[in-house]
Structure formats: structure tokens, C-alpha cells
Amino acid sequence: MVHKHVDMPEKDKAEKPFETARALCRDCGARSAAGTVRCKACGSPRLVSHPELDSLTIAHIDCDAFYASIEKRDNPELQDQPVIIGGGQRGVVSTACYIARIYGVRSAMPMFKALEACPDAVVIKPNMEKYAAVGRDIRERMQALTPLVEPLSIDEAFLDLTGTERLHHATPAETLAKLIREIENDIGITASVGLAANKFLAKVASDLEKPRGFSVIGQSEAxxxxxxxxxxxxxxxxxxxxxxxxxxxxxxxxxxxxxxxxxxxxxxxxxxxxxxxxCQGEDERLVKPERGAKSVSSETTFNQDISDFDALRPVLWQLCEKVSARLKKAGIAGRTINLKLKTADFKTITRARQSSDPTQLANRIYQAGVDLLAKETDGRRFRLIGIGVSDLSAADTADPTDLIDEQAERRKQAELAMDNLKTKFGKSAVELGLVLDPKKKH
Incomplete structure (x- = not known):
């Protein structure tokens, strides 16, 4: 029996009591006998019950409308309003709250279509630093329960809780319910859980009852x-x-x-x-702990299409600075520079160039990116530009001293000096034009 918890009227609950024993209260963690419709300890109707509840160990946790939930948490006035997180008229929807979804707004929908469907929506530009901080907090809480945490994105992950009963003095289901309560009480957002015998079924289960869901798919019923x-x-x-x-x-x-x-x-x-x-409900894939990032990138969507090379270059430089800052903060470097463009008719163009050594430097990323860009600016109009690096490695091999190109070494030292000044006095303390002109190819 696939269990989906639904808050039903008391009359309906009396007519359709749970059929299995050991119901788990998601609000207080107490266990109740078969047929219970409200928790005997706290009175909550949010009970979950299933014949395999205490034997299943693979979970998928997915935060509910993650970006929008954080913004509503930080601004209570938004609680009852439709909220869309996205990038302006020319961008797409990153996340929509559940009120906005009632109007048909969905992730990845062009913003103009979203606003046609829900003209009264409050549109908020994504604050990725804030969302990432919340995501890290949740990830750390997951990893405190089991080392087998496999992230899928900033706000969702698989967990394998096999063998954790003795450590937590609780079944995996009880441990998960406690985690979700902590996320809601301590962090201020909600999440949904799917519990099953494998990753495929757990992912399916987590989508059955959003938001604030806890659904179970047993192996026998899959x-x-x-x-x-x-x-x-x-x-x-x-x-x-x-x-x-x-x-x-x-x-x-x-x-x-x-x-x-x-x-x-x-x-x-x-x-x-x-x-x-x-299709048979079988999935042999293991939950694999977090792997390192495969690439680091940044992109932006324009409010109006741009075809001019000179207009695109400063935008490209700003993106290179962002990528460089992330690489330096993470202590990694990349050998391959990847340029991404999206044309006015939504065609995506990707171009890549491999450098001789891994790099963290904005200037080196920009040099490769601007060369690639020059070959594509042939009159076509672009709605998006992005730059990134891949083939990542540790930073200790990055940007070795160039004994032949003295200017390259000077640019490197200048950039590192600028980084130090920005760290001490803020990002706007030093203007690029004092040292490098991104409109010139070095």
C-alpha cells in the first residue's frame, strides 16, 4: 500500500482509518496503534503508516519551493501572495511558490508567460548566496545522520540510512521525521520525504504529496x-x-x-x-556520497537581445570575475573554458577551449572566452551569455609562472593584488580600469 498522508475531515478519517500498525506522528514523533486517526500524544492528524515503514532505509528529501519558501520566510508579508523567483522579463522562472503554481506557473517557464498566467505575482530576483547558505545548513544536518548523502541539487538529496538505528536509537523513518521537523522549526522552510527500498522509488514517493509530504512506497507494492x-x-x-x-x-x-x-x-x-x-520497481544504484563539482560557471539573460561584440565583452568580463571568485574560494582551478550563448530564437551555442594549465584567474578565463565570442558575433542577436570552466583540479597546480610572457605574470600579480584589496575594503574598492581594460585582448 502506497501511503500518502492527506489531511481529511474528521468524519472521513473515522470512515477510513489507517489499516496498519505503528503509525508515526510527523509532528511529535510518537508512535500509535493501528487505526489511529490522531496522535495520542499531541493530537496531530499528520500520521504516516505503512507495513514496511520500519524496514525501509532509502530516502529522497526535496525542499518545497525552496527559493520562494526562503523569501517568504524572510518577508512574512509574502506568505499569502503568489511569489515567483526569476530573472526579469527576459529570464525564466527559477521557482514558483505553490500559490503561483495554482495559476499554472512552473519552473523553467519564460517569465513573460508566467506573468501572463499570474499577473499579480511578486517577482523576486534570485539571491543565490542566501539560498546556498540555507542549502549548506540542510546538507550538514543530513550528513550528521548518515555519511551516505548524495545531493542532486542545492535543495534535494538521497540518503541511505541503513544501519543507523543503533546510532540514533530510532528507525530511519523516525530519524527522517525528526530531521524534517528540525528543518521546519530551525530553518523556517518545509521539505517532503519519499521513503522506499531504492532511489527510483524514493524519488517517486517524494513527489506524491508535496508540500510537507512523507510518502512511502514499499517493495511489495511497487x-x-x-x-x-x-x-x-x-x-x-x-x-x-x-x-x-x-x-x-x-x-x-x-x-x-x-x-x-x-x-x-x-x-x-x-x-x-x-x-x-x-518499470518493475527495481533499481540497483547505490546512494553515493557527495562528489566534487564538475564545472563552475555563471551566466546572465539580457532584458534586450544583444548582437554587438563591444557590448557583450564587459558583460563577459563580469561573469569571468564571478567564476574566478568562486574558483578561488573553493580552492580549485579548471583547464577548459566553456562559452555559452543563446540566440534570440532560443538556440543554444556552446564553445570550448583548453588551456595549457589549470587556471583560477579571471583574466585568463576572459582571454579564452573573448576569443571564442569573437568568432560567434556575426550579426546574430543573443539573449543569454555564460562562461565557465571544467576539467577541475586542485589550485596548487594553477597558473604557474610564465617565464616567456612577462605581461601574463604582471596581470596575474595585479589580479591577486586586486583580490586582496577587495577582501579588505569590499568588492567595489578597486575598479578594473585601473589595471586591466577588459575591452582589450591581452
Whole structure:
């Protein structure tokens, strides 16, 4: 039985009591007997019950409308208003609160469409530093419960709580419920939990009851539960692949369950083998602890399209400074510089250049980026520009002294001196024009 907690009227609860024993109160952590509709300890109706509740150990935790929830926490006047976090008229929606979602606003929706759907929405520019700080706080709380935490983004992660009962003197379900209460009480935002036997089912479960959800999918019921679900529920089945499945007459996961793995592999290759496993509720992937970032980047969307090279260069420099600052703060460097452009008709262009040594320096990132940009500014109008570095490594090998190019070494020392001044007196203490002109290629 897949359990989704729903706050029902008292009359309905009396008619549909929980069918299984050991209900867990999500508000106080107390356990209650079978058939309980309200917690005997605190009176809360927010109980979760499932035959496998105390044996399942894989969880997916996902914060509810993360960015918007933080902004509402910091400004109580926004509590009852539709809030959209995004980047102006030409940007896209990063997050929409649940009130805005009622009007049809969704993540990644162009901002102009979001405002057409919900014209009274309060639009707030993302504050990534603030969101990252909250995300780190939540991540640290997760890692205090188990070393097996696999982040998927700033506000969601898988946890494997196998073997933690003796450490926390509680079942994984009880430990998770306590964590969610702490996040809500201490940090001021809410999160939803999916508890299951593997990562796929846990991720599915966490989406069943948002916001403030705690849903369980047991191994014994997984195949039956999945049978009626659309194929789009499976990871990797996006719009394009979904159309392909539809063209073959496959619309539900139950249809996949009746097919031989060899037939699925013959039709869809490696994705077919993945479908054959996941459609049965099976997933052998382990929860892997946090891995280092694969790249560091920054981008911006313009209010009006830009085609002029000279107008794009200073924007590119500002982005390079941001990337450089993040690299230096993290103590890492990158060898490959990646330029990203998006045209007025939403076509994405990516170009890359590999340097001889890893770099942290804004000037070196800019040099490679501006060369790549020059080859693309042929009259096309761009709505977005971004720059990043990949092939990351430790900073101790970055930007070695150049004995041939004395100017390169001077630029390096100048940039490091500027960094020191900014650290002491603030980011605006030194203007770039005093040392480097980003409109010139060095």
C-alpha cells in the first residue's frame, strides 16, 4: 500500500482509518496503534503508516519551493501572495511558490508567460548566496545522520540510512521525521520525504504529496503501484523519448512490465534495459556520497537581445570575475573554458577551449572566452551569455609562472593584488580600469 498522508475531515478519517500498525506522528514523533486517526500524544492528524515503514532505509528529501519558501520566510508579508523567483522579463522562472503554481506557473517557464498566467505575482530576483547558505545548513544536518548523502541539487538529496538505528536509537523513518521537523522549526522552510527500498522509488514517493509530504512506497507494492503510472514517471523519459514510446503504443509503465527486457533493449538500446528494470520497481544504484563539482560557471539573460561584440565583452568580463571568485574560494582551478550563448530564437551555442594549465584567474578565463565570442558575433542577436570552466583540479597546480610572457605574470600579480584589496575594503574598492581594460585582448 502506497501511503500518502492527506489531511481529511474528521468524519472521513473515522470512515477510513489507517489499516496498519505503528503509525508515526510527523509532528511529535510518537508512535500509535493501528487505526489511529490522531496522535495520542499531541493530537496531530499528520500520521504516516505503512507495513514496511520500519524496514525501509532509502530516502529522497526535496525542499518545497525552496527559493520562494526562503523569501517568504524572510518577508512574512509574502506568505499569502503568489511569489515567483526569476530573472526579469527576459529570464525564466527559477521557482514558483505553490500559490503561483495554482495559476499554472512552473519552473523553467519564460517569465513573460508566467506573468501572463499570474499577473499579480511578486517577482523576486534570485539571491543565490542566501539560498546556498540555507542549502549548506540542510546538507550538514543530513550528513550528521548518515555519511551516505548524495545531493542532486542545492535543495534535494538521497540518503541511505541503513544501519543507523543503533546510532540514533530510532528507525530511519523516525530519524527522517525528526530531521524534517528540525528543518521546519530551525530553518523556517518545509521539505517532503519519499521513503522506499531504492532511489527510483524514493524519488517517486517524494513527489506524491508535496508540500510537507512523507510518502512511502514499499517493495511489495511497487510493481502494482507503478503499473497505472505514465511512462514519463521514469527517469530519462523526457518529452522526445515519451513521443517515441507513444508512437509504439506504450503509454503506461504497466505496458512496459509485460515486455521482455531483450525486446526493450532491441527497440531502445541501453535506455530499454533501464526501462526494463525501473518499470518493475527495481533499481540497483547505490546512494553515493557527495562528489566534487564538475564545472563552475555563471551566466546572465539580457532584458534586450544583444548582437554587438563591444557590448557583450564587459558583460563577459563580469561573469569571468564571478567564476574566478568562486574558483578561488573553493580552492580549485579548471583547464577548459566553456562559452555559452543563446540566440534570440532560443538556440543554444556552446564553445570550448583548453588551456595549457589549470587556471583560477579571471583574466585568463576572459582571454579564452573573448576569443571564442569573437568568432560567434556575426550579426546574430543573443539573449543569454555564460562562461565557465571544467576539467577541475586542485589550485596548487594553477597558473604557474610564465617565464616567456612577462605581461601574463604582471596581470596575474595585479589580479591577486586586486583580490586582496577587495577582501579588505569590499568588492567595489578597486575598479578594473585601473589595471586591466577588459575591452582589450591581452
Amino acid at each position: 510493481k502494482r503501484f507503478l503499473a497505472d503510472q505514465p511512462v514519463s514517471l521514469i527517469w530519462g523519459v523526457g518529452r522526445v523519448f515519451q513521443k517515441k514510446l507513444f508512437a509504439d503504443g506504450i503509454k503506461t509503465i504497466g505496458q512496459l512490465q509485460t515486455m521482455e527486457p531483450s525486446d526493450l533493449a532491441a527497440r531502445y538500446g541501453s535506455m530499454g534495459l533501464r526501462l526494463a528494470q525501473l
